[in-house]
Amino acid sequence: MIESRTVIIRPVISEKSYALIAEGKYTFRVHERANKTQIAQAVEHAFGVGVASVRTSKVRAKPKRRGLHQGKTRAWKNAIVQLAPGQRIELFEGAAAEG
DSSP: OOOOGEEEEEEOHHHHHHHHTTTTEEOOOOOOOHHHHHHHHHHEEEEEEEEEEEEEEEEOOOEETTEEEEOOOOOOEEEEEEOOOOOOHHHHHHHHOOO
């Protein structure tokens, strides 16, 4: 079982994620084993907003090589959270207005 405070790892900061803020969608990097219900509950608890829907995607590890050493990049899971109409997360709003 994953605790609600460990579900959300960090917000994703990119041009694409800031473009989605205008539509009320926020992007987070989440725990790989978290499901949509756990993600929605964690966002509601952390930011005090209502969640309308959650979309998730897994980013697979890519093979990398440097000389004779081989390895892989990290795999992670993204979640795009659609908030209820009229709600927003203030943490993101200040950064989106600057850009």
